[in-house]
Amino acid sequence: MFVPLARPDITEKEIDAVVEVMKSGILSIGKKIERFEGLMAEYAGLKYGVAVNSGTSALHLIVRAMGIGKGDFVITSPFTFVSSANVAMYENALPVFADIDERTYNITPETLKEALERYQKNGLKTEKLDFPSFKPSTFMAIDIFGHPLEWEGILEVAEEFKIKIIEDSCEALGSEYKNRRTGSFGTAGTFAFYPNKQITTGEGGVIVTDDEKIASLAKSMRNQGRGEAGTWLEHVRLGYNYRMDELSAAVGVEQMLRLDEILGSRDLAAKRYSELFKKIPEIEVPHVEDYVTAMGWFVYVIKLPENSNRSKVMAFLMERGVQSREYFKPLHVQPYYMEKMGYKKGMFPVTEKVADRTLAIPFFNRITAEQQEYVVDTIKEALASVG
Numbered sequence: 001m002f003v004p005l006a007r008p009d010i011t012e013k014e015i016d017a018v019v020e021v022m023k024s025g026i027l028s029i030g031k032k033i034e035r036f037e038g039l040m041a042e043y044a045g046l047k048y049g050v051a052v053n054s055g056t057s058a059l060h061l062i063v064r065a066m067g068i069g070k071g072d073f074v075i076t077s078p079f080t081f082v083s084s085a086n087v088a089m090y091e092n093a094l095p096v097f098a099d100i101d102e103r104t105y106n107i108t109p110e111t112l113k114e115a116l117e118r119y120q121k122n123g124l125k126t127e128k129l130d131f132p133s134f135k136p137s138t139f140m141a142i143d144i145f146g147h148p149l150e151w152e153g154i155l156e157v158a159e160e161f162k163i164k165i166i167e168d169s170c171e172a173l174g175s176e177y178k179n180r181r182t183g184s185f186g187t188a189g190t191f192a193f194y195p196n197k198q199i200t201t202g203e204g205g206v207i208v209t210d211d212e213k214i215a216s217l218a219k220s221m222r223n224q225g226r227g228e229a230g231t232w233l234e235h236v237r238l239g240y241n242y243r244m245d246e247l248s249a250a251v252g253v254e255q256m257l258r259l260d261e262i263l264g265s266r267d268l269a270a271k272r273y274s275e276l277f278k279k280i281p282e283i284e285v286p287h288v289e290d291y292v293t294a295m296g297w298f299v300y301v302i303k304l305p306e307n308s309n310r311s312k313v314m315a316f317l318m319e320r321g322v323q324s325r326e327y328f329k330p331l332h333v334q335p336y337y338m339e340k341m342g343y344k345k346g347m348f349p350v351t352e353k354v355a356d357r358t359l360a361i362p363f364f365n366r367i368t369a370e371q372q373e374y375v376v377d378t379i380k381e382a383l384a385s386v387g
């Protein structure tokens, strides 16, 4: 048996929609992207949706539209995908980190406040950086693995320290904090559509916001800096080609129309795993806080027992056809970040402790009960023989 880590869920509906676009002759800047943006904005409960060619592009355009640049510090989590912090560096702002909570893997109001106070009081000194004291202007908030932050507390801290929020909700389509959807808590939010996300467009991302200025700047910047008038060869600001094409948008529309079904299958698969893992009590299954009124499962990440040998477990699983991955290697120990900013192991102990033991296992809409049983049984064997 081979069980992949992730797999997109594409039906005849998506295929027909792509064929229809192909036949229409309009492959970019057409009706599908508008429809898709409308669906995404409506879903988040916000006014504007701006679709682009990746989640990273979406975050980058928000950073630019908010005027974040040289001299700005963006506080974020070291336990995330690299884009969350890279987009600050694209604009010569500096990403600085706050540690996470051991159970939700998210920054909490407490860890955020602690880090903000520490940076204001002691600054940041590494082999490459020396800032005696500073105040981050922005919090890049990540609902990691789909689990929402503790938003009420986070918003209070942001208010107290007068920092703006960008919500990187790229992993959290379908999640809710006390009945309010993720993506809607910051000045602007994002969702991403790489093939392993809840829904896919091939490559793609979207900005969702109530802020008219951010939406219109993002629309201009994704389209080579063309102005509102849309004159083709007039460029009123620095722009990029970050447009989402019509084929991708057509897939996105069909996926959004199937969203309830998609989230339902993921929820079922997550529940099945949590049930099956009762057979291996030494494995920690994902923790979901009470304030989470809906969980849009992105990946299913287990925590291996404290002293197990993760690489050996992974190799054992691979031999039996079970893919797995160490989500995430923390950002402050990524080679580029260590070299460029002098960040080091030891700086964010909870993140490091978590990251040493986490393992993402096969998880996708159509994973079968047999596949899940096989995965869990194989993990049990792995722990017994090499773990």
Ligand SMILES: *Cc1c(COP(=O)(O)O)cnc(C)c1O
Binding pocket: 054, 055, 056, 057, 080, 081, 083, 084, 142, 168, 170, 171, 192, 193, 194, 204, 205
């Ligand atoms: C997927 C993801 C992104 C965006 O990724 P792209 O591959 O550029 O679409 C951004 N942040 C997080 C946390 C992600 O998981």
